[in-house]
Amino acid sequence: MTKFKPLVVLMVLSLLSLGSIAEDRLKPFVLAASSAGDFDVIAQDTQGAIAAAGYDIIGTYVPYAGAMVIVFTSDRLQQAAGKTELGAFGSVLRASVTAIDGEVQVGFVNPVYLANAYRLEDDLADEREKLIAALGFNIDFGSKRGKTAKSLRRYNYMLGMEHFDDVYALGSYDSQAAAVAGVDAALAANAVGVKPVYRLELPDIDAVIYGVSMQAVSEDNTFYDDAYQMSVVDFKALRSTAYLPYEILVQNGEVQALHMRFRMAVHFPDLSMMGKHSFMTLMASPKAIQKALAAAVSPES
Numbered sequence: 372m373t374k375f376k377p378l379v380v381l382m383v384l385s386l387l388s389l390g391s392i393a394e395d396r397l398k399p400f401v402l403a404a405s406s407a408g409d410f411d412v413i414a415q416d417t418q419g420a421i422a423a424a425g426y427d428i429i430g431t432y433v434p435y436a437g438a439m440v441i442v443f444t445s446d447r448l449q450q451a452a453g454k455t456e457l458g459a460f461g462s463v464l465r466a467s468v469t470a471i472d473g474e475v476q477v478g479f480v481n482p483v484y485l486a487n488a489y490r491l492e493d494d495l496a497d498e499r500e501k502l503i504a505a506l507g508f509n510i511d512f513g514s515k516r517g518k519t520a521k522s523l524r525r526y527n528y529m530l531g532m533e534h535f536d537d538v539y540a541l542g543s544y545d546s547q548a549a550a551v552a553g554v555d556a557a558l559a560a561n562a563v564g565v566k567p568v569y570r571l572e573l574p575d576i577d578a579v580i581y582g583v584s585m586q587a588v589s590e591d592n593t594f595y596d597d598a599y600q601m602s603v604v605d606f607k608a609l610r611s612t613a614y615l616p617y618e619i620l621v622q623n624g625e626v627q628a629l630h631m632r633f634r635m636a637v638h639f640p641d642l643s644m645m646g647k648h649s650f651m652t653l654m655a656s657p658k659a660i661q662k663a664l665a666a667a668v669s670p671e672s
């Protein structure tokens with residue numbers, strides 16, 4: 372029997388390898404189309420296609436020239452998001468239109484990737500197919516190898532970095548009504564350059580999710596600026612503009628946001644730790660974002 376042991380080991384390893392290959396690997400973004408054309412026309416057509424697919428467009432954001440993010444939701448997304456703790460972060464999806472190298476890329480965040488990263492009960496596979504039918508499909512991108520659903524549900528970039536539920540605690544109020552009123556007022560008037568892109572009420576779970584733009588008010592605030600962050604991380608040929616905008620959740624009187632070291636890492640899982648385009652370049656950003664968001668949701672800011 373001993374002479375067959377190496378063969379048995381080889382067979383077992385081969386089966387394990389095949390199982391690993393067979394396991395679906397997910398990537399954070401989908402490139403729907405890339406073509407020459409007028410940016411404004413393509414952006415308008417993209418919004419029309421999203422609306423025609425049955426989604427409600429709740430906001431658009433132009434973070435810099437040649438880039439637009441379209442934020443949308445549906446009853447289906449909101450119901451799925453309401454079933455899990457912090458699931459409200461998954462109540463919206465984002466598409467992008469980006470001009471680069473003489474072409475216009477249309478992309479969207481992969482609903483299946485996001486559903487697993489945000490630990491939803493539903494994998495939103497039907498939402499992915501609906502968006503592909505509406506916008507088209509070219510390739511999944513954003514990670515060379517991709518992530519399994521299992522690894523996404525417990526994802527952190529590396530030991531010591533945050534998971535999905537290690538959120539920024541931005542403020543606390545005596546009631547949900549007071550929290551919403553306070554955040555509404557602060558976002559409209561804060562002096563730190565954080566402004567609302569959209570506001571979505573989720574009455575079934577008594578929550579409100581906001582999308583916010585972050586634009587530095589001085590050179591000292593660069594590290595939380597959207598355009599600066601994207602200049603560091605979104606440098607490859609296929610652009611991940613749909614990473615933006617950042618979300619703030621108000622629920623049970625608590626004001627929270629996903630930690631940047633989770634949110635950015637899960638959207639850019641191949642980002643290196645060192646170098647020009649790396650987390651090290653943005654080392655000051657997690658604290659800067661936390662400070663800016665906290666100031667933006669405080670009526671005293």
